[in-house]
Amino acid sequence: MNFEEYAAKSLVLTPAGVPVPRGTLCISAAEAAMAAANIGPCVVKAQVPAGKRGKAGGIKLAAGPDEAKAVASQILGMRIGDYTVERLLVEEQAEIAREFYAAVLHDVAARKPLILFSTDGGMDIEDIAAAKPSAIRRLLVDIDGRPSAADVAAMLRGLHLGEAGEQIAHILDRMYAAFRAHDAELLEINPLSLLEDGRVVALDCKFVLDDAAVYRQPDIAKSGAAVAMTALEARGVAAGLKLIQLDGNVGVLANGAGLTMTTMDVIRHFGGKPANFLEIGGEAYTKSEIALDLVLSNPGVKSLVINFCGAFARTDVMADGVVKAWHKLRPKVPVFFSIHGTGEEEAVKLVRDELGIEPYDFMEDAIQAAVKAAQ
Amino acid sequence: MIVRKNDRVVVLGITGKQGTFWTEKMIAYGTNVVAGVNPKRAGETHVGVPIFADTAEAVAKTDSEVAVMFIPPPMAKEAAVSAAQAGIKLLVVLTEHIPAQDVMAMHAAAAKHGTRIVGPNTAGLVTPGECFVGIMPAFVPSVFKAGRVGVISRSGSLGTLVCLNLTRAGIGQSAFIGIGGDPMLGTTTRDALEALDRDPKTRAVVMVGEIGGTLEEDAAEYAATMKKPVVAFIAGAASPPGKRMGHAGAIVIGDRGSYASKRKALEKAGVTVLDTPSGVGEALKARLGARQHA
Numbered sequence: 001m002n003f004e005e006y007a008a009k010s011l012v013l014t015p016a017g018v019p020v021p022r023g024t025l026c027i028s029a030a031e032a033a034m035a036a037a038n039i040g041p042c043v044v045k046a047q048v049p050a051g052k053r054g055k056a057g058g059i060k061l062a063a064g065p066d067e068a069k070a071v072a073s074q075i076l077g078m079r080i081g082d083y084t085v086e087r088l089l090v091e092e093q094a095e096i097a098r099e100f101y102a103a104v105l106h107d108v109a110a111r112k113p114l115i116l117f118s119t120d121g122g123m124d125i126e127d128i129a130a131a132k133p134s135a136i137r138r139l140l141v142d143i144d145g146r147p148s149a150a151d152v153a154a155m156l157r158g159l160h161l162g163e164a165g166e167q168i169a170h171i172l173d174r175m176y177a178a179f180r181a182h183d184a185e186l187l188e189i190n191p192l193s194l195l196e197d198g199r200v201v202a203l204d205c206k207f208v209l210d211d212a213a214v215y216r217q218p219d220i221a222k223s224g225a226a227v228a229m230t231a232l233e234a235r236g237v238a239a240g241l242k243l244i245q246l247d248g249n250v251g252v253l254a255n256g257a258g259l260t261m262t263t264m265d266v267i268r269h270f271g272g273k274p275a276n277f278l279e280i281g282g283e284a285y286t287k288s289e290i291a292l293d294l295v296l297s298n299p300g301v302k303s304l305v306i307n308f309c310g311a312f313a314r315t316d317v318m319a320d321g322v323v324k325a326w327h328k329l330r331p332k333v334p335v336f337f338s339i340h341g342t343g344e345e346e347a348v349k350l351v352r353d354e355l356g357i358e359p360y361d362f363m364e365d366a367i368q369a370a371v372k373a374a375q
Numbered sequence: 376m377i378v379r380k381n382d383r384v385v386v387l388g389i390t391g392k393q394g395t396f397w398t399e400k401m402i403a404y405g406t407n408v409v410a411g412v413n414p415k416r417a418g419e420t421h422v423g424v425p426i427f428a429d430t431a432e433a434v435a436k437t438d439s440e441v442a443v444m445f446i447p448p449p450m451a452k453e454a455a456v457s458a459a460q461a462g463i464k465l466l467v468v469l470t471e472h473i474p475a476q477d478v479m480a481m482h483a484a485a486a487k488h489g490t491r492i493v494g495p496n497t498a499g500l501v502t503p504g505e506c507f508v509g510i511m512p513a514f515v516p517s518v519f520k521a522g523r524v525g526v527i528s529r530s531g532s533l534g535t536l537v538c539l540n541l542t543r544a545g546i547g548q549s550a551f552i553g554i555g556g557d558p559m560l561g562t563t564t565r566d567a568l569e570a571l572d573r574d575p576k577t578r579a580v581v582m583v584g585e586i587g588g589t590l591e592e593d594a595a596e597y598a599a600t601m602k603k604p605v606v607a608f609i610a611g612a613a614s615p616p617g618k619r620m621g622h623a624g625a626i627v628i629g630d631r632g633s634y635a636s637k638r639k640a641l642e643k644a645g646v647t648v649l650d651t652p653s654g655v656g657e658a659l660k661a662r663l664g665a666r667q668h669a
Contacts (some may be wrong), residue, residue, distance in 0.1 A: 013625070069452045074442055087647070106475055106479075106559070107557075108558050108559055108588065109589075111478070111479055111482040111483075111559045112483075113476075113479065127497065142483065142484055143476065143479040143480050143481065144481050180476065183474055183475075183476055185475060210450065210474055210475045210476070211472075212472040212474045212475065213471060213474035213475070213476070215449070216449070216474070244615070244618055246615065254532070255532050256530055256531055256532025257530060257532075257556060257585070257609075258528070258529060258530020258531070258532055258533030258534070258556070258585055258610050259530065259532035259533045259535075259536060259612040259615070260532075261533075261585060261586070261611045261614055262533055262536070262608075262610045262651075262652060264613040264614065265611065265612045265651070266651050266652075267609060267613065267615045268612065268613040269650055269651055274613060277614070277618075281531075282471050283471075289391060309533070309535045309536045310512060310532075310535070311498045311510055311512055311531035311532055311534070311535045312393075312469075312498060312510035312512050312531060313532065339534070340515075340517065340518065340536065340539050341512045341515060341518055341532075341535045341539070342512040342515065344515065344517070361654075362653060363536065363653070364651055364653045
């Protein structure tokens with residue numbers, strides 16, 4: 001789950017004791033003008049959960065209320081990535097002396113939290129890694145412990161941080177605490193800036209909450225950014241199903257992520273284009289009834305592949321759901337089945353007896369027939 | 376991580392709906408299930424298996440070395456850490472959607488106590504004709520058949536399809552190793568490949584991968600050193616980048632984890648990469664035949 005900058009700062013950084021600039025969240029140009037009147041020279045920043053806001057024209061300086069009002073009018077309603085700007089963060093301008101980079105994230109290979117720090121900030125970490133790898137320091141942390149002051153000092157040694165070093169060490173410690181407390185997948189401050197007055201402040205912040213931990217972070221999760229999705233994808237979310245709408249015309253209903261991706265691959269292999277990703281694997285295998293409804297609701301669908309290969313997901317239970325939905329929906333497009341694995345005898349019999357359709361023995365044959373029917 | 380019929384297995388969460396269903400299937404197939412754990416029902420038996428209050432007691436009383444978890448995500452960390460502390464050698468974690476920081480704690484405990492974790496989010500392990508541990512249709516004769524080809528898969532459903540295709544081509548399997556669909560796994564594709572390479576009953580390997588992460592690239596380095604032939608299918612060629620395709624690990628960010636990167640690494644290592652899963656039998660026969668001629 002992604003968060004906009006203001007939420008990351010106010011819900012994660014500030015409570016953890018990481019300094020941020022003074023700022024106000026605004027939803028109109030008039031509010032931005034009022035905020036600027038209080039703050040003085042300010043930065044008006046589009047709040048969307050997407051990168052490259054500056055390049056897209058979503059971050060602008062304003063000397064006072066009139067200018068703040070003018071740039072706010074320009075930025076509100078702007079499209080950045082998949083998002084329309086509906087909120088602005090109006091922050092005090094900072095006199096920047098140096099820009100650093102700091103983050104805590106998952107090191108997937110090491111299966112541990114990783115603290116990253118770089119003396120070069122303000123650009124993507126991938127670009128820093130490519131341009132100046134020597135600027136990046138890494139510290140793996142034992143999940144059952146926390147980074148010791150000595151570890152952090154060793155990590156920062158030789159970077160010539162001067163008086164900022166102590167503040168940075170403190171901020172890294174606080175970031176790690178926040179990362180653990182809030183189930184972060186990523187907590188990134190870029191840039192982490194040394195100001196002319198000697199303070200070190202988080203000018204921007206990205207916080208990603210682990211989707212699997214949303215259930216135990218309810219207070220923060222309710223401020224999560226909306227995900228850009230189609231109306232059909234939103235219906236999928238409401239039903240607890242992961243649906244991704246694509247631009248093809250062969251609908252896909254399969255169980256398990258691996259089999260579903262493979263079904264899409266084989267559709268493309270035979271010259272067709274998949275209309276969706278939708279899987280009912282894991283605990284969701286009992287949801288085939290609503291799943292069939294979703295797939296058939298996609299106006300682009302000209303034919304449909306139903307491909308079950310049951311392990312945990314019982315094909316008899318999935319076929320039963322499909323049959324129930326079928327009697328209600330009466331599909332108007334041709335449907336091609338392939339069914340194997342746990343419960344396959346009952347499942348094949350259900351589809352044969354109730355729908356009068358003979359499942360294909362080979363998945364490739366079912367898919368090839370569906371691709372042909374869609375053309 | 377190749378399970379054998381004499382391995383003594385404890386089922387954590389044995390009394391739940393899925394725990395019950397799959398424990399019965401495992402026992403019927405030949406798995407040596409010696410214990411179950413449920414603190415509220417200690418002292419009872421369930422589907423003929425004695426229940427203990429915790430894993431430590433189950434291990435003390437039954438000498439079990441393998442544990443399989445039917446435990447929902449909020450309780451998974453505690454169950455896994457307790458199993459590691461109890462001295463379990465092989466811990467099969469079926470649970471999907473465990474918070475990542477809990478998964479890290481599970482791996483830390485496993486490393487400390489010398490436990491091998493398979494998973495999380497795995498469909499389990501099958502040794503056709505002997506036993507299985509997990510949620511795979513080992514008992515469906517059209518899917519699994521005893522033989523000499525090892526299969527590694529991140530996905531349960533796709534792994535099932537590949538075993539089905541092998542069996543239909545008349546090729547039996549020495550072992551199925553489901554490594555799991557999560558990004559942070561206890562057992563990697565490379566770990567499984569090394570185990571199958573060492574296994575005297577295995578003479579070739581099928582690697583079933585998918586987009587996301589670098590498991591296949593890492594395994595390719597090892598595959599290049601192997602004498603046994605390796606055939607691979609990688610799912611996700613048609614998946615759009617930047618979207619998470621069901622499995623938490625199945626996401627392409629930039630070029631990292633892409634289909635092209637994996638295919639290139641595997642082909643460079645001498646692995647035959649299939650366009651669709653149906654050709655797996657033919658490809659294996661060609662590779663094994665070529666070796667016999669070589």
